[in-house]
Amino acid sequence: MRIANRPLRFAVRSLVLGLFCSGMVVAVAGTASATPVEAGYDYRCALPNGHSLPVRAEITAGLPDDLPGRLNSMAYLDEYFIDVDVTLSLDHSVLGGGGGGGLRIDGDSTATLAMTFEGPSGTTTTEAGLTFAPTRVGRGPLSLKAAGGSPALSLRRGGDHTLHPGDLTLTLRPELANGRPLGTITTTCTRAPGQTHVLGSVFVQTIIMERPNHPTDLSVTALTPTSVAMAWKTQPWWYPDLGYEVYLDGTKVAFVQDHHATLTGLIPDTQHRLKIVTRGWFNLLSSPGEGMVFATPPVR
Secondary structure (H helix, E strand, O other): OOOOHHHHHHHHHHOOEEEEOOEEEEEOOOOOEEEEEEEEEEEEEEOOOOOEEEEEEEEEEEEEEOOOOOOOEEEOOOOEOOEEEEEEEEOHHHHOOOOOOOEEEOOOOEEEEEEEEEEOOEEEEEEEEEEEOOEEEOOOOEEEEEEEEOOOEOOOOOEEEEEEEEEEEEEEOOEEOOOOEOOOEEEEEEEOOOOOOOOEEEEEEOOEEEOOOOOEEEEEEEEEOOEEEEEEEOOOOOOOEEEEEEEEOOEEEEEEOOOEEEEEOOOOOOEEEEEEEEEEHHHOEOOOOOOEEEEOOOOO
16 A cells, blocks of 8 residues: 655655555666576477477577566566576477478577466466567577567565466468468477476565556667667556657667657668656666567568
8 A cells, every 4th residue: 555645756756765664665766677597407399299399499589677686576466577588409200391491480480488486475476477588590500589478467565576487379470581471380389397387586575666657568669771660658656757768689779759669770671679768756666568579570
């Protein structure tokens, strides 16, 4: 439950950590950055012929950093989005033997990674949706990269919560270099036994973070081989928003006062992740909104 307006405004104006009544209310000037945790896992992917294919998955998850001086920390009841990157090393046979030059994999191919958080809040399951980066398939070892993230995560009790990766489902749609599709390959991959189950952990603190609301409904409105236009929405806070910080691949590249922006100078046929952060009065920053992964089209 939020406390009355008067002490809340005092907390915001002073920009310090404060304790009010029986709960904790924290006003922060910085934003919740993401500290990545990463680990490699061996999977076995079922094939239609009844056999299985070994796949190596290097998984990276960006966990929030909301509390000063403590990595991988978040406030309870708040919403957070976990960015996920997966690099797969596998054999060409997953493409039906057509691993020769002239094939490509791109954003039409997708994956989902099951994730479980375990801790004082109980067991919370979620699923990261991923899209594959544009990749030309050569004749050497096949390496595919996919990026995406989880829906909003909210944990309700304080303490350490461990993150466990689960099954990995692949939906691959290889195509020829001219764009002609070659069908769909779907497989479910299960972690091989005898490996660590923990990818990382996040500490949940029972505090309320008073700050602007994070942007929502981020979407790409126009896309060329070298540019992207985007738009988003926001919900009002106690004070007006001053503007919005635009992050491309983790780097702040723009500050705008409208609910839209255009970035230029991108490289064709490459994958990127967008993030928007609200900047409010007193330079208070929201937590990052849900990220969006997109790929610039190739030059035809």
